Amino acid sequence: MELVIKSGMRLLGMLCCFVWCLALTQSPALAVEGSRAKAGAEIYAQRCAPCHGEELNNVSGGWSFDLRRLRPDEHDRFVDSVTSGKDNMPSWYGILNGEEIEAIWAYIRATVDK
Ligand code: HEC
Numbered sequence: 864m865e866l867v868i869k870s871g872m873r874l875l876g877m878l879c880c881f882v883w884c885l886a887l888t889q890s891p892a893l894a895v896e897g898s899r900a901k902a903g904a905e906i907y908a909q910r911c912a913p914c915h916g917e918e919l920n921n922v923s924g925g926w927s928f929d930l931r932r933l934r935p936d937e938h939d940r941f942v943d944s945v946t947s948g949k950d951n952m953p954s955w956y957g958i959l960n961g962e963e964i965e966a967i968w969a970y971i972r973a974t975v976d977k
Pocket of ligand 1: 955
């Protein structure tokens with residue numbers, strides 16, 4: 864009986880160690896994504912919020928596109944529209960660089976896909 868408990872405890876210890884290691888190896892990637900989304904939130908607040916709404920809450924009644932409607936697989940559409948402009952939205956080409964546009968995308972995904 865004691866042996867069973869002991870090996871059970873050991874197994875549990877190993878499992879904890881495994882989960883912990885997994886968390887350690889995963890977190891740097893998550894931290895990078897997180898800080899990118901944070902940078903994106905700031906750029907969004909300065910550049911996009913006036914037309915697309917504070918913190919992605921679009922209250923334009925449909926005049927400007929609700930960015931929360933972009934699905935995860937619409938990354939390319941997002942980058943295209945932002946880079947080239949669309950109808951009433953000016954192009955951001957030359958104002959925002961690729962990294963800044965990606966940061967805004969990361970912010971949208973981090974907010975919508977919670
Ligand atoms: C001057 C107001 C204005 C600003 C500022 C603005 N937008 Fe827009 N945006 C619009 C309007 C209006 C539309 C809808 C265009 C249309 O009629 O399809 C739109 C549409 C979009 C679309 C969807 C286009 C599509 O594929 O249908 C994206 C993506 C977008 N904006 C991203 C952004 C981002 C990112 C920013 C900040 C860098 C930004 N917008 C800043 C007005 C603005």
